[in-house]
Amino acid sequence: MAAPPLAGIRVADFTWVWAGPYCTLQLGYMGAEVIRVETRTRLCVTRHMTPMADGKAGPNRSGYFNQYNQNKKSISINLRSAEGRAVAKRLALASDVVTNNFAAGVMDRLGLGYEELRKSKPDIIMITMSGFGETGPLREYVAYGPAQVPLSGLSALTGYKGGPPLHVGFSYGDPNGGVHGAFAVLAALYHRARTGEGQYIDLSQWETSVAMVAEGVLEYQMMGEQEPERMGNRDHWNAPHGVFRTKDMAEKVAGRSIDMWVSIAVASDDQFRRLAAAIGRPGMGSDPRYATFAARKQNEDELEAIITDWTSTRYAREVEEILQDAGVPAAIVSTNKDLFEDPHLNHRGFFVELEHPEVGVRKHTGPPWRMDRTPNGVQRAAPVLGQDTDDVMTRVLGYTAEELAKLREAGALN
Amino acid sequence: MSGPFANLKVVEVGELASAPYASKLLADLGADVVKVERPGVGDRARRRGPYPKNEPHPEKSGLFLYLNTNKLGVTLDIFKPEGMELLERLVADADVLVHNVSPPDMDRVGLSFERFRKHNPRLVMTSITPYGLTGPYRDRLAEELTIWSQGGLTYLNGAGPDTREIPPLKAFGQQAGYQGGIHGAVATVGAMMAQLRDGEGQHLDVSVYEVCASQLELTYVYWPYGQRVASRLGAKPVQPLEALECKDGIIFLCCIEDHQWKAFVELMGHPAWTDEELFKNRGRRTANWDAGRLFVQEWLNEQTVQDLYHKAQAKRIPFAPVSTMGDLLSSDHLKARGFFVEIAHPQAGALKYPGPLFQMSRTPWEIRRPAPTLGQHNREVYVERLKLSDAELTQLKQKGVI
Numbered sequence: 041m042a043a044p045p046l047a048g049i050r051v052a053d054f055t056w057v058w059a060g061p062y063c064t065l066q067l068g069y070m071g072a073e074v075i076r077v078e079t080r081t082r083l084c085v086t087r088h089m090t091p092m093a094d095g096k097a098g099p100n101r102s103g104y105f106n107q108y109n110q111n112k113k114s115i116s117i118n119l120r121s122a123e124g125r126a127v128a129k130r131l132a133l134a135s136d137v138v139t140n141n142f143a144a145g146v147m148d149r150l151g152l153g154y155e156e157l158r159k160s161k162p163d164i165i166m167i168t169m170s171g172f173g174e175t176g177p178l179r180e181y182v183a184y185g186p187a188q189v190p191l192s193g194l195s196a197l198t199g200y201k202g203g204p205p206l207h208v209g210f211s212y213g214d215p216n217g218g219v220h221g222a223f224a225v226l227a228a229l230y231h232r233a234r235t236g237e238g239q240y241i242d243l244s245q246w247e248t249s250v251a252m253v254a255e256g257v258l259e260y261q262m263m264g265e266q267e268p269e270r271m272g273n274r275d276h277w278n279a280p281h282g283v284f285r286t287k288d289m290a291e292k293v294a295g296r297s298i299d300m301w302v303s304i305a306v307a308s309d310d311q312f313r314r315l316a317a318a319i320g321r322p323g324m325g326s327d328p329r330y331a332t333f334a335a336r337k338q339n340e341d342e343l344e345a346i347i348t349d350w351t352s353t354r355y356a357r358e359v360e361e362i363l364q365d366a367g368v369p370a371a372i373v374s375t376n377k378d379l380f381e382d383p384h385l386n387h388r389g390f391f392v393e394l395e396h397p398e399v400g401v402r403k404h405t406g407p408p409w410r411m412d413r414t415p416n417g418v419q420r421a422a423p424v425l426g427q428d429t430d431d432v433m434t435r436v437l438g439y440t441a442e443e444l445a446k447l448r449e450a451g452a453l454n
Numbered sequence: 455m456s457g458p459f460a461n462l463k464v465v466e467v468g469e470l471a472s473a474p475y476a477s478k479l480l481a482d483l484g485a486d487v488v489k490v491e492r493p494g495v496g497d498r499a500r501r502r503g504p505y506p507k508n509e510p511h512p513e514k515s516g517l518f519l520y521l522n523t524n525k526l527g528v529t530l531d532i533f534k535p536e537g538m539e540l541l542e543r544l545v546a547d548a549d550v551l552v553h554n555v556s557p558p559d560m561d562r563v564g565l566s567f568e569r570f571r572k573h574n575p576r577l578v579m580t581s582i583t584p585y586g587l588t589g590p591y592r593d594r595l596a597e598e599l600t601i602w603s604q605g606g607l608t609y610l611n612g613a614g615p616d617t618r619e620i621p622p623l624k625a626f627g628q629q630a631g632y633q634g635g636i637h638g639a640v641a642t643v644g645a646m647m648a649q650l651r652d653g654e655g656q657h658l659d660v661s662v663y664e665v666c667a668s669q670l671e672l673t674y675v676y677w678p679y680g681q682r683v684a685s686r687l688g689a690k691p692v693q694p695l696e697a698l699e700c701k702d703g704i705i706f707l708c709c710i711e712d713h714q715w716k717a718f719v720e721l722m723g724h725p726a727w728t729d730e731e732l733f734k735n736r737g738r739r740t741a742n743w744d745a746g747r748l749f750v751q752e753w754l755n756e757q758t759v760q761d762l763y764h765k766a767q768a769k770r771i772p773f774a775p776v777s778t779m780g781d782l783l784s785s786d787h788l789k790a791r792g793f794f795v796e797i798a799h800p801q802a803g804a805l806k807y808p809g810p811l812f813q814m815s816r817t818p819w820e821i822r823r824p825a826p827t828l829g830q831h832n833r834e835v836y837v838e839r840l841k842l843s844d845a846e847l848t849q850l851k852q853k854g855v856i
Contacts, residue, residue: 042648042652042654043648043651044648045644045645045647045648046644046647057710058671066637066640070641070644070647085710085711086672088736089672089691089692090672090680090691091672091675091676091679091680091682092679092680093679093680094679094680095680101679103672103675103676103678103679103680104671104672104675106675107672107674107675167812171772172787173791173813175790175791176786176787176788176790176791177786177787177790178767178787179787180767181767181772182767182770182771182772183772183774184708184710184772186695186706186708186710187706187708187772187773187774188774189706190697190704190706190774190775190776190777191706191774191775191777192777192782193777193778193779193781193782194625194626194627195697195706195776195777196776196777196778196779197626197627198611198623198624198625198626199623200612200620200623204697204704205697205704205776206611206612206623206697207611207696207697208607208610208611208625208629209607209608209609209610209611209612209623209625209686210607210610210611210669210670210671210673211671212625212629212669214671215668215669215671216633216636219633219636219637219640220636220811220812221812222640223479223636223639223640223643223811224811224812224814226640226643226644226647227458227459227483227643227814227817228458228814228817229643229647230458230459230643230646230647230650231458231816231817233647233650233651234458234650237816239814239815239816239817240814240815241812241813241814241815242812242813242815243811243812243813244791244793244812246788247788247791247793247808247810247811247812248811248812250782250788250793250808251808251811252627252629252632253626253627253779254516254517254520254521254807254808255503255504255516255517255520255627255628256626256627256779257779257782257783257794257806257807257808258504258516258517258519258520258805258807259503259504259516259779260779260780260783261783261805261806262504262505262506262507262514262516262805263504263506263507263508264507265780267778267779267780268504268779270626272621272623273599273621273623273624275599276502276503276504277501277502277503278597281597281599282599282621283599283603283608283621283622283623283624284621285621297618299618299685299687301603301608301609301621301622303599303600303603303604303608303624304600305597305598305599305600307597364594364595367595368595369594369595369596369597369600370595370600371594371596371600371601371603371604372603372604373603373604373608373609373622374603374604374605374606374609375606375609375683375684375685376606376670376673376674376675376676376677376683376684377677377683378606379605379606379667379670379674379677380674380677380678383590384585384589384590384591384663385589385663385664385667387588387589387590388586388588388589388661388664390661390664390667399679402675402678402679403678404675404678405664405667405668405670405674407641407664407668408637408660408661408662408664408665408667408668409637409638409641409658409659409660409661409664410586410658410659411641411644411645411656411657411658412567412656412657412658412659413648413654413655413656413657414645414648414656416644
């Protein structure tokens with residue numbers, strides 16, 4: 041049987057929070073041995089975040105941490121002690137790739153800078169995924185994923201018509217920076233496999249986020265330096281295009297209405313005729329007020345009201361089914377529970393259910409791809425803090441049991 | 455110096471964002487990418503703007519121009535048998551085929567991994583489709599809005615506890631498409647590593663639905679860890695983490711770690727309210743943020759955005775302004791890093807595009823050519839590379855194949 045794509049690649053992972061861990065999650069999916077360096081005195085913030093398994097707090101019980109650190113090993117090192125930093129350096133030099141998402145300069149101060157490491161290991165690959173990059177006047181600035189959304193221009197473009205700039209609802213800058221970081225590392229690994237050369241990668245999460253609004257940046261220039269307008273769920277080039285109320289919302293559970301919506305995006309006049317027929321208004325398909333894209337755009341308010349009349353007397357899943365059967369792109373606006381229960385995702389084996397030493401079996405999401413020849417995916421649940429310290433110290437780094445005990449005593453490991 | 459993917463041959467059959475972004479990522483790092491478009495109409499992105507002065511023109515779409523830099527463009531109708539035969543020849547010596555042809559269309563034209571692999575066992579074929587190549591939703595239709603929504607991201611955004619009548623809100627642009635592309639590119643280079651090692655390719659099935667559902671931060675796990683539905687209407691896991699008004703605009707407040715909150719308290723001049731029991735630690739502060747917000751707002755009313763942004767950053771508090779497109783293009787920081795690059799296109803003219811996504815010390819990111827006009831490289835690819843004769847080329851043109 042073939043080996044996983046990245047079998048034999050070791051990653052010394054100094055990342056934390058979400059961007060960096062999302063990067064190394066991708067590498068782990070493809071078989072890299074990812075060793076996360078943690079410190080008990082300054083835990084990754086995601087180990088503190090809700091939800092905790094069954095509402096009981098503890099550093100190994102966070103769903104957030106356990107989702108994005110699957111497959112990884114955890115070694116707990118005290119980076120404040122000189123001996124601890126020496127262990128970290130030994131780990132870095134025993135690895136093919138060193139990752140971090142600290143602000144510029146932090147790795148240098150830990151004695152783990154690229155120039156230092158390459159002296160002993162010229163083909164090492166190192167990536168820093170900082171908020172602003174390693175050069176430029178704002179290089180010392182810090183940015184977290186949620187703040188990247190306004191900073192990148194995505195907020196200025198997202199919002200209801202006539203309303204203020206809004207967020208996108210999650211820390212988009214993090215997974216986006218992280219997955220681009222994974223791509224950069226893979227490009228460097230590919231180059232190394234062909235030439236034997238390592239290199240240093242400077243990734244700015246701000247820049248990877250700005251790339252996601254390229255259309256807006258170009259529109260501004262093409263329209264004579266005019267800022268694009270926010271337009272809710274509508275689209276300049278398709279109509280109708282929106283998120284509509286459903287009958288679910290008329291029903292109450294525990295005194296609250298169910299917040300259930302359906303999205304519909306018609307991409308052609310033909311699809312509009314199908315939609316018109318499906319909602320029992322076939323005449324609209326040839327009505328000059330709606331038959332063409334330009335006409336629908338002109339009468340969009342009225343059109344949305346007609347569709348809402350129809351959707352709000354039906355359940356979201358019913359709307360999705362009727363419209364899909366008619367050949368119209370439509371989908372429910374899924375909740376996390378909908379995804380968890382979704383027959384399609386479950387059928388495709390998207391979820392991973394592995395035993396975790398503290399929280400048991402929880403249904404996590406796995407890689408969003410399937411490879412038909414090489415094994416990949418999740419082999420192991422996320423580590424409890426320091427779970428692999430002994431194994432990494434002895435098997436990977438070659439410390440003897442005696443040396444290990446001494447380092448523990450000296451407070452180098454924690 | 456050349457890019458890490460110099461010498462790599464890629465064929466793309468892509469529309470809109472997902473497959474085109476995946477192959478752009480490879481092309482900008484040196485790969486030779488031949489993009490296949492439908493004769494006459496081309497990639498759907500050509501029929502979406504933005505356009506100069508808002509006048510639609512198939513060679514001037516900003517979305518198309520950005521997503522297709524560095525590619526050679528040919529036309530080819532894969533819905534005709536001769537077209538599929540020609541595609542087979544193009545793919546025969548390629549390292550990678552990346553496409554986003556929908557599963558029903560793949561069935562219709564006979565676009566399958568088996569077919570290409572017969573002639574090219576080294577081929578990595580990456581299929582990026584809305585729902586993937588298996589499962590009950592395989593053949594469903596999807597657009598950017600519907601897949602972002604089905605993937606669980608729309609539900610997290612917009613409105614608020616007091617305005618639950620307002621629909622959840624999609625993020626601007628083609629985010630699901632871009633994410634499908636970058637995740638597809640990650641898997642593709644992984645498979646290329648195995649290709650180098652084993653001399654064998656494989657088929658990758660990338661689902662954009664799953665890509666969206668992979669990015670739900672802490673919200674997906676609220677179900678398996680606590681049987682709770684995570685909603686845009688609910689409370690945030692930590693506060694302050696939101697946009698509020700200053701004197702002259704909006705600032706995004708962000709105190710995720712305790713030291714950031716402490717530094718912010720200092721920046722505000724350590725007002726007495728911050729010592730109250732209600733705001734004592736992260737949990738209390740978050741739970742009582744309705745009250746905390748009022749106090750902070752009072753202080754913010756006297757602040758200006760840029761001044762507060764820089765003052766906060768000087769204390770390592772990750773606040774951020776709401777950048778406009780104009781702000782981005784005029785940022786001294788982005789300029790110093792050479793982020794925006796000017797690219798001249800024969801029809802759309804010179805514009806500044808987002809440039810390198812990261813800087814590699816040895817292998818450059820570079821623009822070698824702007825996005826192709828429709829069928830611009832037909833002769834180069836079909837005559838010079840595939841050695842078709844002029845007569846054959848003419849015949850294929852007459853049949854509408856190219």
